[in-house]
Amino acid sequence: GAGVSQSPRYKVAKRGQDVALRCDPISGHVSLFWYQQALGQGPEFLTYFQNEAQLDKSGLPSDRFFAERPEGSVSTLKIQRTQQEDSAVYLCASSSNNQPQHFGDGTRLSIL
């Protein structure tokens, strides 16, 4: 498809497990972003990539959160030793040439 694709759409994990969330940006988009959206709240910035370089990770809530984009295309957000407060929707967005960001439909993560 032409849009940002995220997988899985839903993920349930037990507290303490590690999870990995995938984002396929729009082809050719240089910039890639991750956001976390809690129920009833707006998305909150986590981290930003330009190609394979992670230029800003100031929004990552703890060192349990790790993101990578090794070849400058697909990105993975990894959360280690998940906690209940990690339950949220994780959104990925991409953009190109200083244009507005295009969002995927997110991965809903539930930690039991």
Place this chain on the structure above:
Amino acid sequence: LAKTTQPISMDSYEGQEVNITCSHNNIATNDYITWYQQFPSQGPRFIIQGYKTKVTNEVASLFIPADRKSSTLSLPRVSLSDTAVYYCLVGFGAGSYQLTFGKGTKLSVIP
């Protein structure tokens, strides 16, 4: 990053024009104003962006006064499918990378 203030919720009947106003008193010279729409279980969708005066596209209009301390998103003749949360954002440059969303305005369109 400039902070924005917008109503928590609004109701409108089908077919009416809806205007959602956003305050951004601390907007910087290089900041653009961007509006996103979000439906349940979907990611935000870009609606419109502007810097000053008026911008119109096939979906909405954006009115920005000369002092740029506020902006108004105008949705003509809303339908039930326009029920969504609308976010106003300001940021440096047209493609601001660290978007700050706030809580948005929940628009409910009533038949």
